[in-house]
Amino acid sequence: MSTLTELSTLDVLEAEAVHIIRECAAECERPVLLFSGGKDSIVLAHLATKAFAPAGLPFPLMHVDTGHNFPEVIEYRDWYVNEIDERLIVASVEDSIAQGRVQDETGPRASRNRLQTTTLLDAIAEHQFDACFGGARRDEERARAKERVFSHRDMFGQWDPRNQRPEPWSIYNTKLRKGEHFRVFPLSNWTEIDIWAYIQREGLSLPSIYFAHEREVFTRDGMLMAAADFVERLPGEDTFTETVRFRTVGDATCTACTLSTASTVEQVLAETRESDVSERGASRADDKTSEAAMEDRKRGGYF
Amino acid sequence: MPVESPMLHAVAVGSVDDGKSTLIGRLLYETGHLNADEIAHVEEASRKRGRKFLDLALLTDGLRAEREQGITIDVAYRSFDANGRRILLGDAPGHEQYTRNMVTAAAGADVAILLVDAKNGLTSQTRRHLAICAMLGVEDVIACVNKIDLVDYDEGRFTELADELIAASESVDGPRITAIPLSALEGINITERSDKLGWYSGPTVLEVLHDLDRLIAEEAFRMPVQWVTRHDEGGADVRALAGRITSGTVRVGDEVVALPGGKTSTVSAIDVLGESRDMASAPLSVALHLATDIDVSRGDVIAPVADPPQVATRVKATIAWLDETPLSAPARLEVRQSARLVPAIVEELHERLDLDAMKHEEADALEANDLGIATLMLAQPLAVQPYAVNREMGSLVLVDPGSNRTVGAVMVTEVLDS
Numbered sequence: 001m002s003t004l005t006e007l008s009t010l011d012v013l014e015a016e017a018v019h020i021i022r023e024c025a026a027e028c029e030r031p032v033l034l035f036s037g038g039k040d041s042i043v044l045a046h047l048a049t050k051a052f053a054p055a056g057l058p059f060p061l062m063h064v065d066t067g068h069n070f071p072e073v074i075e076y077r078d079w080y081v082n083e084i085d086e087r088l089i090v091a092s093v094e095d096s097i098a099q100g101r102v103q104d105e106t107g108p109r110a111s112r113n114r115l116q117t118t119t120l121l122d123a124i125a126e127h128q129f130d131a132c133f134g135g136a137r138r139d140e141e142r143a144r145a146k147e148r149v150f151s152h153r154d155m156f157g158q159w160d161p162r163n164q165r166p167e168p169w170s171i172y173n174t175k176l177r178k179g180e181h182f183r184v185f186p187l188s189n190w191t192e193i194d195i196w197a198y199i200q201r202e203g204l205s206l207p208s209i210y211f212a213h214e215r216e217v218f219t220r221d222g223m224l225m226a227a228a229d230f231v232e233r234l235p236g237e238d239t240f241t242e243t244v245r246f247r248t249v250g251d252a253t254c255t256a257c258t259l260s261t262a263s264t265v266e267q268v269l270a271e272t273r274e275s276d277v278s279e280r281g282a283s284r285a286d287d288k289t290s291e292a293a294m295e296d297r298k299r300g301g302y303f
Numbered sequence: 304m305p306v307e308s309p310m311l312h313a314v315a316v317g318s319v320d321d322g323k324s325t326l327i328g329r330l331l332y333e334t335g336h337l338n339a340d341e342i343a344h345v346e347e348a349s350r351k352r353g354r355k356f357l358d359l360a361l362l363t364d365g366l367r368a369e370r371e372q373g374i375t376i377d378v379a380y381r382s383f384d385a386n387g388r389r390i391l392l393g394d395a396p397g398h399e400q401y402t403r404n405m406v407t408a409a410a411g412a413d414v415a416i417l418l419v420d421a422k423n424g425l426t427s428q429t430r431r432h433l434a435i436c437a438m439l440g441v442e443d444v445i446a447c448v449n450k451i452d453l454v455d456y457d458e459g460r461f462t463e464l465a466d467e468l469i470a471a472s473e474s475v476d477g478p479r480i481t482a483i484p485l486s487a488l489e490g491i492n493i494t495e496r497s498d499k500l501g502w503y504s505g506p507t508v509l510e511v512l513h514d515l516d517r518l519i520a521e522e523a524f525r526m527p528v529q530w531v532t533r534h535d536e537g538g539a540d541v542r543a544l545a546g547r548i549t550s551g552t553v554r555v556g557d558e559v560v561a562l563p564g565g566k567t568s569t570v571s572a573i574d575v576l577g578e579s580r581d582m583a584s585a586p587l588s589v590a591l592h593l594a595t596d597i598d599v600s601r602g603d604v605i606a607p608v609a610d611p612p613q614v615a616t617r618v619k620a621t622i623a624w625l626d627e628t629p630l631s632a633p634a635r636l637e638v639r640q641s642a643r644l645v646p647a648i649v650e651e652l653h654e655r656l657d658l659d660a661m662k663h664e665e666a667d668a669l670e671a672n673d674l675g676i677a678t679l680m681l682a683q684p685l686a687v688q689p690y691a692v693n694r695e696m697g698s699l700v701l702v703d704p705g706s707n708r709t710v711g712a713v714m715v716t717e718v719l720d721s
Contacts, residue, residue, distance in 0.1 A: 009309045009389040011587065018576065018588035019547040022529040026601055026642070050576045051545070051588070055534045138380045145379040164377060165709040166403055166625055168410030169698040171639055175707040189391055191382050278338040 010198055017044075017186035018051040019170070020149055021133065024184045025051075025058050027174035028131035031184070032124075034303065035061040035088070037069075037077035037207055038249040040135030040187060043195055046204055047186060048133070049084055060087040062132075064120050066112040066251045067094040068230050073249050076207035091123035108232040111253040117302045121157040124181055131182045134303055139191045140279065143295035149188050155179040157301030183303075192247075192279050196269045209246045212263045217242050223256035247272075247279050308517045310389045314408045316436070317418030318428040322449045326418060326487040326508075327381060327394050328359025333494040334509065336383040356488070378408040385513040392416075402431070402672035403625035406712050409436060410698070413517050414443040415478070416508065418487075419464060421454045430471055431658040437477035438621060438674065438714065440694060444472065445511050446482040451500065452489055458502045474661060481511055522693055523610040524551030527641035528561075528603045532590060543574060543590035544599055549641070549695035551607075552584040553591065558608040562686035566597035567608055602643030604686040604696070612688045612696050616681045617650075619717035621690075624669040626703065626710035631668040636710065637702040638681060641695065644702070646682035653677060678719070690714035 024031050033048055035041045048057055063077060081088040093112050096102045101122060102115040124132065138145045148164050150172045165173050176182070187195070199206065216227040218237045225231065227239045231253055244257040245268070258277075262268045294302075315323045328345075331337045342357070349358040379394045393408035409415060415436045419429055436444060446468045454460045465482035472480050484503055485492035491500060494509045506514070530545040553559070557570045572592035573580050583589050591605060599605075606612055624630050630649065638647040655666035656674040669675045690697030701711030 007307075007309055007584075007587075012308075012310045012389075014576065015547060015586050015588040019529070022545055022588070023642070026530050052530075052532065053577055054536075055532055139382055142379075145381060146377050161377065166407035166700075166712065167709075168407050168700060168712045169695070170411065171641065171698065171700045173639060173700060173702050173707070173709045175702060175704075177707065189380065189382060276339045278340055 010194065010201060013187075013190055013194055014047065014050075014198070016170075016189065017047045020172075020184065020186040021048050021051045023172055024131050024133065024150070024174070024182070027172075028176075028182065030127065030129050031059040031131040031133065032062045032089070032127065032129045033057070033059060033133040034120075034135070035063050035077065035081075036135075036249065037063070037073040037080070038135070039195055039199065039206055039210060040137065042080065042204060042206060043190075043198055044133060044135040044187060045080070045084065046202060049086075057084075057086050059133075060089055062089040062091060062123065062127075062129075064091045064116050064123070065093065066116060067092065068112055068228070068252045070207070070209055070226070070246075070249065070252055072209045073207045089123070089127065091119050093119045095119070096122065108234045108237075110232065111251060113251045113254050114297070114302075116251070117157070117297070117300055120303070121301050124157070125179075129181060130176055131184050133184050133186065135187050136183075136185050136303065137187050137190050137192070137195075141294045143298055147185065147188070147298075149185055150174060151183045151185065152176075153181050153183060153301065157181075159183075159298050159301070161295065161299070193269070193272055196265065196272055200265045200269060206265075207249060209249065209257075210268065212243050212245045212261045214241055215244050215257065216240070217244060217257065220256075224258065225256055226252055228252050308413075310391060311385075311414060311512060311515065311517060312391050312393075312412045313414045313416060313512065314393045314395050314405075314412040314441075315416045315418065316395050316405055316409065316432040317447075318420070318423075318426045321418035321420045322487045323416075323418050324394055325359050326416070326447065326449065326485075326493065327379075327392060329487050329490055329493045330392070330508065331381060331383055332359065333490060334383045334385065336381070378404050385509050388513055390512055402435070403623070405432065406435060406439070406623045406625065409439050409441060410712060411694070412436075412439070412441050414445060414512070414515055415441045416445045416447060417468075418447050418449050419468065421448050421450045421460060421464065421484070424464060425467055425471060427659045429468075430661070433468075433472050433477050434475045434656075434658050434661070435623075435674070437472070437475045438623075440690065440714075441478050443515060444478045444480050445508055446480050447487075447508065448482060448484045449487050451484045451491070452486045456484075456499045458484075461503075481506070483508060483511070522550040524553045524557070524559075524605075524607050525549045525612065525693065525696060526553065526589070526591065526605045527643070527695075528599055528601055528605060529642050531600060541592070542596065543592050544605060545588075545590045546605070546642070547588045548583060548585040550585050550693055552582055553589075553605075554582040559591075559593070559605050560608045560611050561597060561599045561603045561605055562611060563614040563684040564598060564603060565614075566599070568593040568595045568597050570594075602641075604641075606686070612686045612693065613718045614684045614686050615718045615720050616684050617678060617719040618681070618685075618687060618715045619653075619676065619678050619719060620699070621656075621714045621716055622649075622669065622675050622677050622701070623712040623714075624671060624673045624675065624710065625712060626708055627671050628703075628710075629668040629670050630675075630711065632677065635704070637704050638679065638685075638713070639700045639702055640685060640687070640698070643685065645685060646704075647701070648680045649701075650678045650680045676716070679713070687715055687718055689716055689718065691716075 395408035688696035699713035
């Protein structure tokens with residue numbers, strides 16, 4: 001047994017996240033944890049297991065699979081879910097396309113990133129989920145910095161940023177009408193560095209693409225994109241091999257990698273501390289379409 | 304033993320155009336929490352708006368409507384480190400119509416950064432924000448006399464405003480004031496000093512944030528139960544009470560009571576997220592094991608037998624009204640306190656606080672952004688304490704059961720029966 005003498009920032013962030021997770025599980029009828037196999041959702045799932053241990057999770061995990069994910073991440077996803085012995089629901093964008101709910105984009109800039117919103121909202125309706133835990137952080141993006149911890153979505157899945165419920169003293173109003181839901185963000189106050197420091201502290205394993213590896217890439221808009229069968233290249237976008245790693249893990253059509261030789265959590269942490277480029281700036285092509293790209297997608301029901 | 308908090312909750316407040324967002328942009332920029340691409344983004348957005356300078360306000364004013372109107376509508380939260388201490392900073396809107404968001408941002412804050420325009424001086428909104436800080440129990444205010452460049456870095460003007468600020472805070476029994484002359488635009492006295500203010504020998508904003516004493520775990524132990532866990536351990540059904548310690552310290556062997564029920568037991572084990580400890584303090588999330596199986600459910604408050612909160616069905620309280628539909632008594636609402644939700648009636652509205660004239664006046668209704676004093680009757684007994692004695696036990700939120708909206712923030716001033 002040990003006696004508490006000192007408290008770290010991570011201890012406080014962990015306690016806050018667990019409080020939010022327990023609060024949602026107690027108040028909402030059918031929560032689900034959105035799990036992509038990315039580092040933030042891995043930290044989130046780990047916190048959730050700690051919040052209820054030694055009992056299991058009182059809610060399932062759900063992955064919105066675009067069909068254009070990195071195979072290493074899907075492999076990790078299945079391994080992890082088996083490891084923690086919990087239930088995973090896979091909502092597939094390809095199914096949405098087959099059902100005619102959405103239409104696949106075509107051409108070199110085609111991405112299924114936007115299509116995910118429909119698949120996600122359909123899955124929420126199908127399973128009658130009233131709360132979706134997400135791993136989003138306020139330091140990621142300007143619109144996210146404005147979002148509440150229990151973020152209300154109307155029957156259409158829409159976010160109304162001008163009319164958010166106040167959350168004084170971390171007291172959360174969890175009342176909903178039928179058909180509405182919450183997006184719940186336990187990692188709101190974490191930074192990218194906190195995530196890596198926590199992964200290190202807790203000894204969590206990650207998909208291999210977070211660490212330096214050799215990959216066939218090409219350059220687009222100043223970013224390094226992974227070459228893949230489903231990504232059509234423009235003339236002049238020739239591929240070459242580089243030693244890279246990914247800072248975020250999303251749809252392969254819009255997630256870029258960075259040059260790196262960091263092959264351990266410690267080295268990634270050191271590199272992140274030195275980095276002069278933000279995580280989304282380094283790796284997300286989808287945010288560069290306009291100044292308020294994220295706000296617009298979030299209003300429509302995106303993650 | 305008191306523990307120094309590794310994290311400080313700060314809120315930036317003040318009138319519109321006093322430069323709050325610019326100051327936050329500066330703080331992030333100068334502490335290395337702004338990356339090259341974010342700066343490039345601000346540069347481009349500044350150019351698009353015809354600004355001849357780097358408009359750092361565009362960094363936190365992230366919503367479309369905010370950028371279009373050039374004002375802050377909702378609270379933006381950003382984290383940065385002040386020489387090793389984590390600061391979680393909320394940028395609160397200055398417009399009067401968004402005072403409710405300021406209340407949200409300032410509730411639970413340890414320190415407020417209050418911006419005052421050196422040229423324009425204190426406004427009614429400055430006084431209003433000071434009064435709200437006082438009411439919310441914000442203990443420290445860093446009063447930034449901003450745009451000191453526009454008054455030729457004049458020491459006399461700074462001293463005059465610093466004195467006015469201290470007097471204004473004293474008049475509302477408000478927070479401690481540390482006044483700093485600065486220029487958010489030029490980056491003076493945020494993290495770096497400047498020869499232009501050679502007469503100033505006090506601390507920079509970052510130094511105050513780093514040095515501020517904030518001890519936790521000084522008050523009596525309180526833990527609202529969020530979740531009762533059950534699991535099978537070698538055939539035995541093991542129960543634990545999961546929750547976050549909101550104040551104080553709990554030790555194995557402590558005699559505790561579950562309120563409002565009143566059943567008592569002894570703490571037999573403390574599980575801090577998988578680690579067994581002999582003691583734990585706020586703000587940790589834990590699971591408590593009790594020596595005997597007493598009736599405890601979600602929403603109950605665990606407290607020391609020797610020093611429990613009161614249990615009451617009526618309280619007098621200050622209400623910050625947040626909704627567009629005015630409040631008039633009697634009103635049927637719901638009260639949420641930590642993990643408990645109970646029906647409530649706003650029985651009587653005693654008065655409204657006129658924050659501009661700094662006086663109480665009789666009122667039939669509270670409009671959005673108004674503050675008033677009322678008596679609340681609760682459908683079920685609640686473990687409660689005055690906000691000034693224990694913040695977490697005395698803070699409530701009002702929910703309208705018809706619209707489900709969060710309509711009021713409540714600070715208990717008096718527990719009327721027990």
